[in-house]
Amino acid sequence: MRRGIAHGNDVLDLVENYCKRAGLPPAPGIVELPHGERLIHAAANQFGLVIELTLAAIEQAFLNGARQLAPQDFARAYHLRTACDDSFNPFVIPDFYRVDARQVFSREQR
Numbered sequence: 622m623r624r625g626i627a628h629g630n631d632v633l634d635l636v637e638n639y640c641k642r643a644g645l646p647p648a649p650g651i652v653e654l655p656h657g658e659r660l661i662h663a664a665a666n667q668f669g670l671v672i673e674l675t676l677a678a679i680e681q682a683f684l685n686g687a688r689q690l691a692p693q694d695f696a697r698a699y700h701l702r703t704a705c706d707d708s709f710n711p712f713v714i715p716d717f718y719r720v721d722a723r724q725v726f727s728r729e730q731r
Contacts, residue, residue, distance in 0.1 A: 628668075629657035636660070636675050640690055643679050648691040656692070663699055663711035665722040674698055 637652045650656055664670035677698035682690050696712035699705065703725050711717035 628661065629654050632661055632671055633657045635671065636690075639675050639679060643683075643690075645679060645682055645687070646689045648689045650692070651690055659711055659717050660695065662717055662720075663695075663722055665726050667726075670726065674702065677702060 633652045633654065633656075636657075637647060640647045640651075660671055660674065664674055674695065678694040679690060681687075681694040681697045681701075685694070687694065692712055696707075696710055699710050699712050700707075703710075705720075705725060707713040709720050709725070711720050711722065714720070
């Protein structure tokens with residue numbers, strides 16, 4: 622079992638609850654396990670970063686006048702946080718496990 626999958630449902634519950642609080646319904650797939658795995662991996666398995674990326678994605682949706690929280694909101698939030706282009710954005714590329722998010726966020730702390 623890949624690391625983080627054990628907490629996938631907890632992360633999905635968190636995203637769903639933040640969407641409810643924001644009054645912004647999740648797009649299809651956002652509260653499904655594949656997206657949860659992607660979010661956990663993108664956050665380098667750090668729960669605090671999962672929360673930060675989720676809130677930033679919701680903010681992006683509101684700034685763009687979206688009617689629902691969609692994958693592109695997470696992609697934009699990740700890009701704004703990391704300055705990584707699409708080829709290293711776990712919310713854009715199909716094989717997101719090839720991105721070492723720990724390296725991305727350790728670079729951010731320098």
